[in-house]
Amino acid sequence: MLEASNIECVRGERTLFSHVDFRLDGGELLDLQGGNGSGKTSLLRMICGLSAPANGEIRWRGELIGKLGEDYRRELCFLGHHNAIKEELTPLENLLASAKLADEILDAGEALDALEIVGLAGREDLACRYLSQGQKRRVALARLVNERRALWLLDEPYVALDAAAVELIAGLIGAHLQRGGLAVLTTHQTVNIVAGSVRQLRLN
Amino acid sequence: MLEASNIECVRGERTLFSHVDFRLDGGELLDLQGGNGSGKTSLLRMICGLSAPANGEIRWRGELIGKLGEDYRRELCFLGHHNAIKEELTPLENLLASAKLADEILDAGEALDALEIVGLAGREDLACRYLSQGQKRRVALARLVNERRALWLLDEPYVALDAAAVELIAGLIGAHLQRGGLAVLTTHQTVNIVAGSVRQLRLN
């Protein structure tokens, strides 16, 4: 479903990587590996379509992602280094707003359930600025609970999470893969995920 | 050297923890544990003197830290969730500026060496905004290479670092402890540090 061929990434004057190829099908997890600054985030952004590779092409269901445009974006869920939450809003408001912008249907009840699942029960109505680092990350990750899009792109989701939360997120990813979803993941922690198959791609 | 007795922390209407006591001497590491939102960061900030506990007192070499003021701050090095680096400045400039503000003597040569040690060789002159997440964290941590103050307070230093860098930082902390320093550390990752003794304190 997701194919990349001969990708090259150039940042400033530096070629981060080149000749990267991979192919990912339903139920598969791509585990992006590489040290700090090896270009994992850059590759993920290319897969999103946020930036264009210096060379090579990325296809989704056989078509170039640039051509697909909105149809591709409708099947994709990206979580980056930044949490994309507003410090002024409460976790509940954040979750509802991000669902609306992503054109998903989520009612308040579901959102509250999702927040409870990620361990934010009792903090739904506290502005996010008061939350701890890990709790903020949990708000961002609460999106995944009801996310049914085919392709998940997760950039170091486990950062700042405690062991229990890491377990939980790994479980969510596993369930997604078992539903036949695809996921691309970067992380510096070793976490087990139950998946149809895990492909590893090492940058640099 | 560092003693806390009967500390209580209140945030909003919530009592995060109370009756916390510990004592730390030269060469010892305090490993603060607890889930997300259990109050680790809050406790660290109290130890710094940035915020005051709702109850209880913290002493350094037998004296209240509030009383010691500058004399206490001169012996303390705090690294928080935020990197405290400026995106516009280069790693080298950041390191030199933070040393100057902390009233430490650091010449450009030493700074360059420190940056090389944390794996930023070749990026000394690139504005930090272009660095990857882990590289930014490394810039912040480069301070530790030449840091000789007695008390290190590190709030999740390993976040966003790759395995090699985690190893390196753990080594720096170990060396600090072996020199007779003290350290208080929070982290959700399990990392081995060679230390005189490790005390664990579990919040909540």
Next chain:
Amino acid sequence: MLNLIRAIISRDLRLALRRRADLVSALFFFIIVVSLFPLGVGPEPELLRKLAPGVLWVAALLATLLSLPRLFADDHRDGTLEQLALAPQPLGLIVLGKVLAHWLVSGLPLTLLAPVLGIQFDLSGEALWVLAFSLLIGTPALSGIGAIGAALTLGVRGGGVLLSLLVLPLYIPVLIFGAGAVDAAVIGLGAQAHLSLLGAMMLGGVFFAPWPTAAALRIALE
């Protein structure tokens, strides 16, 4: 489509309400500038009446200009902008929503307040109407045009000034026609011609500007 725009507007308005600053700051700035002038210039009513259209319009323009850098910067910093760019809808529509929200937060309050301040300057009833109306159709143009500049300078070295440098030339026509309309009303001439030009600018600013803005945002995210 309308749904999306509504969602954006309601989110941005809620944020503005939560921050309060955004809601009042443009307004407050406007009041300050307008009321500082009599302080700096002296109290002669004749002079003040002559100054009024210029001062009021310049203040409105500055108030908008100042709120521009934050239009996309917060979303950019915390990663929301990426999510917006990845939303399965045209980015231009999202920008349209943000422009409208910006206007509701900065332009509309100005418009409502301007006549009150105009009284301070001893303007006639007719002139006050024209003032309010010219701001009503002029400020959306300011928001729309400004969005282009805000997007172009997003994350760029020297953003703030550059933004003024880019946007200001495009604002000057709006200023000239806006102040011109009020001036005409003060003198007693018809403000019709000025106002219809302003109207054209508004349509351009609101319905055309979001598209270059969206393109600029995609470039900024690269």
Next chain:
Amino acid sequence: MLNLIRAIISRDLRLALRRRADLVSALFFFIIVVSLFPLGVGPEPELLRKLAPGVLWVAALLATLLSLPRLFADDHRDGTLEQLALAPQPLGLIVLGKVLAHWLVSGLPLTLLAPVLGIQFDLSGEALWVLAFSLLIGTPALSGIGAIGAALTLGVRGGGVLLSLLVLPLYIPVLIFGAGAVDAAVIGLGAQAHLSLLGAMMLGGVFFAPWPTAAALRIALE
């Protein structure tokens, strides 16, 4: 001690240079405000000459006011402020350094540029001198007083407006004596009295204000 202040100033100046924005933005804003007025008000030289002191001083005041929110906000957001508060030196001195840097970046360029803009308004040589001198001693006071407001509103909901609300009443005396000095020179009276009052305000702003500011910063960090 001087070393510390120097370190702070050089860091802040380097940051300003790197961002460029900070260095030019206050300046550019100043130019814009000053040149927009003739556009909005109309080109009669007689009117403009009367306006000049007020416009120039109000513009300088606004330019300073606008650069205030960023005085500590960036350092707060990225954690640098905590490091500064933990530095083994009195926070007041660090604040003094930041105030001086702020003045070098915003007040000084204004002062240097003001006479050039004054020429546009057809001011006499004498008036130009008084203008420059009044700004030279007035702007440090603006920076110092502003710092208190910036620290008090740090991280507070609605910071921006609140800041203006707090600072403005304190700025108005500076404005009145500053513009008054120039006005006096334009009319041909001596500006001595106004200027010495301004000087007193400057000393207060620079040497007294950093201490309340430091206290406010510690509260903001709690």
Next chain:
Amino acid sequence: MYWNSFSEFMAMGNHGVYVWGSVGVMAILMLLEPVLLIQSRKNLIARLKRQFRAERSDANTDRKTSPQR
């Protein structure tokens, strides 16, 4: 030829300052621009050449010093 004398030409009917001020500035700027361009081009070429030479020597020494991998 329209003018009677050189001094008349220079005076431009009392508008000499304005006319020659325009001519002068325009001439200076239009001459300055190509001169600056040539200058900066020279600098650029020198810089690039230096850079290429440095890269070549880097490559050479690398090959000499580092053992076959």
Next chain:
Amino acid sequence: MGNKLINIYRFASPQAFYPLAGKMIPWFWTLAAIFGIAGLYIGFLVAPTDAQQGEGYRIIFLHVPASWLSMFIYLVMAFWAGLGLGFNFRLSGMMASALAPTGALFAFLSLWTGALWGKPMWGTWWVWDARLTSELILLFLYVGFIALQSSIDDPRRADKAGAILALVGVVNIPIIYFSVKWWNTLHQGSSVSLTKSPSMAVTMLWGMLLCALGCWMYSIAVALMRVRSIMLERERHTDWVRAELAEPGEHAGQE
């Protein structure tokens, strides 16, 4: 990208254009000198005095070419920029960047000569009328374009951002040109038009046209020179630049 596009891409490649531009530059310099000298000769030595304005009117031979060129160059610049944005040609972004400083120069000269003309004619250096103001806006637009490009490090991003600005700014050109028609201003209306017979003396018209042609040729020459430098700078990693700069004695591409 289709094959056809790739062909155009090759054709408009910097590599092919660089030597071509190098050959054209001397020709344009020659033309510029010829037209310029002829125009100035007619304007300053042959043309008779103006009945109303006296000798001061001779500034027209500088002012009008500068004003025209400042507007024309903007259009050309916007054209190249749009081409680059739409089709991703490397060359067009470079052309746009190369034109901007020259355009800014002419906009400045238009203001300068206009101000020096205004003092004797209108008694003031500057009035805030529509044409003068819109010409000032044009200068700001040029400066904004240059500032925007120079504050973005990545040249590809700089090109795209600049292009958007240039295209948006195009609306200003008709405003400048028609400002004298739309508003009654101090500035004098257009006296050269294609439809009406020229209202000014034929010699004066010739002088003006020749000067304008000279400025035009000058602009092309200067823009070509600048674009060559930009090409070298931006393409310094490519083999053709290495070959171009190789000293005669040594091999261009080692390895």
